[in-house]
Amino acid sequence: MRAPTLSQAMPQASPATEPALDADAYRIAHYTIVPQRHYGRIVAAVLILGALAAIIRAFAVGDIEWRYVGLFLTAPAILAGLVNTIALAVCAMALGIVLGVLFAVMRLSKNPVLSTVAKLYVWLFRAAPALLQLLIWFNLALIFPRIAFPGLFDVRTVDVMTPFVAGLLGLGIQQGAYTSEVVRAGLQSVDQGQYEAAQAIGMTRLRMLRRIVMPQAMRVIVPPVGNEFIGMIKLTSLASVIQYSEMLHAAQTIYYANSRVLELLFVASIWYLIVVSVLSFGQGFVERHFARGVAADRR
Amino acid sequence: MSTATPSAPIVRAIDVCKRFGNFEALKAVSLDVNAGEVVCIIGPSGSGKSTLLRCINQLERMDGGAIWINSELIGYRREGSRLHHLKDREIARQRRSVGMVFQRFNLFPHLTALGNIVEGPVQVLKEPPKQAEERGRALLAQVGLADKERSYPSELSGGQQQRVAIARGLAMRPQLMLFDEPTSALDPELVGDVLSVMKQLAVTGMTMIVVTHELGFARDVADRIVFMDQGEIIETGPARELLSAPGKKRTQDFIAAVRA
Numbered sequence: 001m002r003a004p005t006l007s008q009a010m011p012q013a014s015p016a017t018e019p020a021l022d023a024d025a026y027r028i029a030h031y032t033i034v035p036q037r038h039y040g041r042i043v044a045a046v047l048i049l050g051a052l053a054a055i056i057r058a059f060a061v062g063d064i065e066w067r068y069v070g071l072f073l074t075a076p077a078i079l080a081g082l083v084n085t086i087a088l089a090v091c092a093m094a095l096g097i098v099l100g101v102l103f104a105v106m107r108l109s110k111n112p113v114l115s116t117v118a119k120l121y122v123w124l125f126r127a128a129p130a131l132l133q134l135l136i137w138f139n140l141a142l143i144f145p146r147i148a149f150p151g152l153f154d155v156r157t158v159d160v161m162t163p164f165v166a167g168l169l170g171l172g173i174q175q176g177a178y179t180s181e182v183v184r185a186g187l188q189s190v191d192q193g194q195y196e197a198a199q200a201i202g203m204t205r206l207r208m209l210r211r212i213v214m215p216q217a218m219r220v221i222v223p224p225v226g227n228e229f230i231g232m233i234k235l236t237s238l239a240s241v242i243q244y245s246e247m248l249h250a251a252q253t254i255y256y257a258n259s260r261v262l263e264l265l266f267v268a269s270i271w272y273l274i275v276v277s278v279l280s281f282g283q284g285f286v287e288r289h290f291a292r293g294v295a296a297d298r299r
Numbered sequence: 300m301s302t303a304t305p306s307a308p309i310v311r312a313i314d315v316c317k318r319f320g321n322f323e324a325l326k327a328v329s330l331d332v333n334a335g336e337v338v339c340i341i342g343p344s345g346s347g348k349s350t351l352l353r354c355i356n357q358l359e360r361m362d363g364g365a366i367w368i369n370s371e372l373i374g375y376r377r378e379g380s381r382l383h384h385l386k387d388r389e390i391a392r393q394r395r396s397v398g399m400v401f402q403r404f405n406l407f408p409h410l411t412a413l414g415n416i417v418e419g420p421v422q423v424l425k426e427p428p429k430q431a432e433e434r435g436r437a438l439l440a441q442v443g444l445a446d447k448e449r450s451y452p453s454e455l456s457g458g459q460q461q462r463v464a465i466a467r468g469l470a471m472r473p474q475l476m477l478f479d480e481p482t483s484a485l486d487p488e489l490v491g492d493v494l495s496v497m498k499q500l501a502v503t504g505m506t507m508i509v510v511t512h513e514l515g516f517a518r519d520v521a522d523r524i525v526f527m528d529q530g531e532i533i534e535t536g537p538a539r540e541l542l543s544a545p546g547k548k549r550t551q552d553f554i555a556a557v558r559a
Contacts, residue, residue, distance in 0.1 A: 196401065
């Protein structure tokens with residue numbers, strides 16, 4: 001069978017054969033425009049609300065004394081735990097960011113010693129689980145009974161390695177390994193031309209990083225670091241295993257005494273939810289700050 | 300060899316070589332540029348024009364040869380018969396006296412037009428910010444953008460960005476300005492503004508090396524034109540002479556091709 005040629009396959013479109021619309025047919029400027037209807041969304045919303053209502057009802061009628069949730073929400077022990085959680089998360093994250101920036105800059109350095117050290121750091125501290133690292137720091141006294149620097153100080157490790165310090169080192173150092181990868185990606189996202197322009201006005205490498213490259217890299221760095229900060233808030237709950245009295249630890253201590261397990265866990269959940277909400281809000285602010293000059297339409 | 304006279308050239312490049320892998324970008328290029336001179340480098344793409352410029356500003360490290368700027372050997376410290384690579388800090392110091400304008404502007408997007416201009420003077424030359432801003436405003440006026448000091452690069456047209464970039468280079472009070480195809484990334488109607496700023500600058504006596512495809516600008520403004528092809532300087536001469544009566548076949552072909 002012969003394949004149809006193009007002219008056979010295509011309808012004959014010659015202007016002469018199409019009847020022109022009459023003039024009225026073009027006057028539609030005053031018509032009402034009806035947006036597309038999204039019936040699917042309405043159905044989905046109704047189903048989800050129904051499911052939500054069922055879950056809430058289950059919790060409401062279940063064997064949960066909501067009175068206790070309210071009672072313990074502002075209990076001094078819980079609030080102290082909350083403060084400890086925030087303190088550890090903020091300090092560990094600060095340490096993580098400092099180490100992250102330091103090792104990212106080292107990693108991208110032309111100096112092979114620095115970049116190799118940075119690679120080793122990331123490799124080592126990303127490999128071990130955070131819980132395991134916490135335990136190692138907390139038990140450091142088993143390897144180094146004393147920490148000393150000749151002529152400056154000499155202390156027993158168990159006196160220094162408090163649960164807070166062990167938590168800070170364990171969480172902060174492994175966070176630094178993750179953050180350094182984020183920072184490295186950020187630094188590499190900055191256009192090569194920016195490096196050259198900074199060099200052309202006589203900037204040294206460190207000044208260029210601080211004044212030109214980092215401010216631009218921040219746009220890429222802030223969202224994942226904000227994400228990791230939120231992760232860190234929750235990661236601090238691991239420090240309960242080394243007797244750091246953060247919020248989960250406080251909740252557990254209470255429910256061991258009064259057996260209101262779920263109630264106390266809800267108390268902790270509510271506080272985590274509040275802290276994380278505040279952080280997400282703050283992240284938006286920081287992101288807008290570093291969008292200067294890029295998102296011209298927001299100004 | 301000439302001895303250093305009072306009128307030593309601002310730039311003296313001798314036998315500069317640069318390889319990228321197996322590709323020889325520059326094959327023993329020598330060039331003198333005198334104070335106040337405007338030199339345009341023309342030639343087909345890949346001929347080594349930009350590479351030469353980038354070697355002069357040490358954005359590329361030479362594989363052979365040497366460059367002096369104002370009689371100072373760049374990139375090396377000489378000890379007896381040895382040449383030691385300079386440290387980052389020293390290279391940064393040497394770059395201060397050379398302004399560079401890039402094809403793609405490379406303005407700092409997180410700083411305003413004025414911020415871009417004062418960044419070098421304040422951070423590198425340690426000028427007081429007030430004084431640097433005052434001079435920055437004067438430079439913006441000089442390039443015809445007095446009303447744009449608070450604009451971010453993303454709010455400026457390509458031509459405006461390139462003029463800010465020229466002001467940024469001038470803010471360092473350079474003895475030499477390098478232009479790497481400054482109008483190649485611009486829409487045709489914006490080229491004129493940038494070229495006229497460069498023309499004004501030439502009139503003030505600034506020493507300029509301009510890599511360009513704008514033969515009209517080269518003819519009107521350049522004292523000398525250098526034609527490069529395949530990593531070599533093929534021919535150099537006074538602008539009008541070289542453009543109207545090129546001596547070498549390759550130069551003739553190139554000029555004919557660009558004009559066509």
